[in-house]
Amino acid sequence: MRHRFAGVRRLLAAVAAGGLALTLAPGLTHASDPIQLAAKTCTTLRGMQMVEANIKSGMTAAQTRSDLLKVYADRPDFVALNEIAGRSDAVLAPAGYQLFRTPGRYTGSNAVVWRTDRWTAIAQGTIYVSAVPGKTASQTTELGLRYANWATLRSVDGCQTISIVAYHVAPRTAPIGDLLLPSVYKIGGLANQLAADGPVLLAGDLNRHVGDRTYPRAALSAFQLKSTWDLAGKVLPTHDPRNATIDYIFVRNAAQFAVTRQLTRELFSDHDAVVTNLAINPKVVVARTAPTFVRGHVVNLPYSTNGVSRRAVLSRIIRAIGLAPKGAIVQVATDRLGDPIVLNALRNAYRRGVTVQLVTTNTKLSAQENALRSLLGTVRRGGSWAIQRPKRSAAGLPPTAIMINHTANVSMLGIQVDRTLDYRMASSPARGQFTLEKPDFLALRTKFARQIG
Template identity: 40%
Template sequence: MNVSTRPRLARRLRGPAAAALAGVLGLSLAGLSTGPSGASGGVVAVDEVPPTSVRIVQANLLSGQPDAKFAADLATVFAQAPDFITYNEVPRRADAALAPAPYAMFRTPGTYTGATPIAWRADRWEALATGTHMISNLRGRGPGQAVEWGVRYANWVTAREYATGRVVSAVSTHLTPRSKRTEKIIKPSVRRLGALVAALAASGPVLVGGDFNFHYTNKKEYPRDVLTEQGLTPTYDVTGTYAPTGDHRGATIDYVFLHKAEQFRVTGQTTTELHSDHDALTVDAELLTSPVGQPIAFRPGPVVNRPSGGRAGRRVVLDLLVNAIDAAPKGAGIHMDTRGLGDQRIYGSLLKAVERGVKVQFLTRRYRPNAMEKALFARLKARVRTRQWAVGCWATCRRIESRRDLPMTRLLVSTAGATRALRIDSDQPAAYAASRNPTTASIRTSTRAYDWGFREFLALVGRTY
């Protein structure tokens, strides 16, 4: 970079993580807005809480490379459909290029603060808080340096997943290269990063991506003692494998760190060649934690699956339906109609809901009901004037469907965790095959939307209020 303007030192704190960060950073919270907070949790069995799959890509895109090569590198990154992207060396690149729809991005603009943006999929994650945190502030330039190597920042986001209500934080940073001037600030930089991560961990699991400028297998340079002290574990430790991440004599200097690694299961780790002098590092991790002491909450918005991803990514919409059914307490009502039920987990959740005293009404529009649907008919009976029933509906329902443009699947839950009047419309049947196809669900939580859906649901069997 040839830019030599002074860094902008303003830190931006928003939302639920602001209070936790204030104590670490010594900031006043006067005038800061706060929103609903998440909660941290302990490790739970996978079969108790379905894991959430997160894909994060660390991408150092080489400041100053030609626009065509930069665009090609971006295309390579986006082709992997990551949930989070940690960028390095992009202070002068346009936000619109770094975060096209459906992505959103945060950074504090500036030569130093803007070099490490954090991007996330806004169709899957709702940003609760964002901020910029100083990692090192060693002023001055060494010989031949166009910018101050010792001035470094991290940008971060705390986000809630629409489908599950779980909260995750992702941090993007870039540590100083080692030199005689900067050698003494590397360990303090890791400690500053650790202080930020510890504050964010009050809301849930934390992932950190960045170019750390120390080689993974160099025992002299790699600050394992300080990283361990801060609870930061590289995915290389978890997988037992590593690879060169760039054109620096085969060095592995790009990382994804996990805070409290026992909260994650790493299911994938790959590097991808870029025009940049760094490779992209892609990590797939499953979250094994669930908010403790806080009921699940559903936020309005779209939820999209990832057919080419891992099992959890493929099942995002199906598991959204499962989570909503599982969150219904005794005495709540569930009303579900679908082109066809064919997912074992959804079927099992409906049966468990009945057993704990939830009133379930189910309707399939399948021409010939399958074994799951027939079992629900037998369990719930077909008396549609009662509070609980299960029926099939073919000719009449298809006429209404064509007239009113009903979704392939609609789930209504009167109370689901902390959410009242939950409505979920999906453009695929409630069948396992939906995990292999692009599937979008829409979450609505207004009473008006719920009531409208309930009236349509009753109309399918000839009932009114």
């Protein structure tokens, strides 16, 4: 273990000396973030293929295999799949591909897939798109429960970072009504968050024909989203029963992209696959969005050889702390604070005028906990402090809970993690759940108050 701490010390020393610039997860490229990545600059057009495919539920295994052979016919860089709940990852992603989705009937209905010889995942996550329960007597699925899965990928040559989102918007039907606009706001908000790292592609079934008067062109434009149908200047039908176009690939910041080829492929599914070849021009300078947060969760990749991937959850915590302005309040409850970079983020926050409050249930204090106690003191008088308390199951807190009342243009950000706030979080699967809803934030703060007693 000693050599692992030594490596961290060398890393921090290099950063402090200005000899090393790096990021620990997507999004840590903003000027206010504590650690940044010196990315390669690529000056040539980079070609890639994206496929969107709705693999209709209820098809036979043979039909599914046939459709997937067509989806992967050109060995695309990225694939977005819809209606795939109940099908195994091994069936959906052939050799040479990796798939991400959160397992579950609703959370696992859409997936992002990518070529592993060209791309490496550095962050993955899931957001809810609509959460409206209810179904008719003839329906077997609650159509208003929708989630989008996403992955941020880095090219193996280190030149390009791109985020891929797979979504499926609920149809306009009873008893849930029309959820199109609120769903666009959710996936548009996710696109804004991911755009802090680079280009974003969103692919899925919008359940609205491009020529319908309710097609949400204004809402999409507000999030700088443009369909590849618009870029190509030609629209093809994708939904057989209605001869309608309801499957889309959207790009964010369209000035970067050019569609070099776009076609559809007939499937056994009632949807045609959309196949799009894109060129992205890195010479086109696009203003990055300011870092922000959306409701959803992020998972790390503990078995990756990429340090960014392993620290995907930790780095978003560091980002949230690092963007808390003077006058904000950061409250942390954890079973152990044992990460030197998190400690540094908390110290820097305190020094710029953020109120920092820590409660740890660790029986033997870590070096980081002792350092924070020395800096903040242990007397609770409404300001900053760091205290130790026995674990209280009645409090109902997860291994790590963080509440920040203002950060990155977000009020009342609550973070719950199923691991302690320790560097070893990067070595095991970890999930960070982010919420922006006031009731959730206040409930978490109540549990924090119970823990500190």
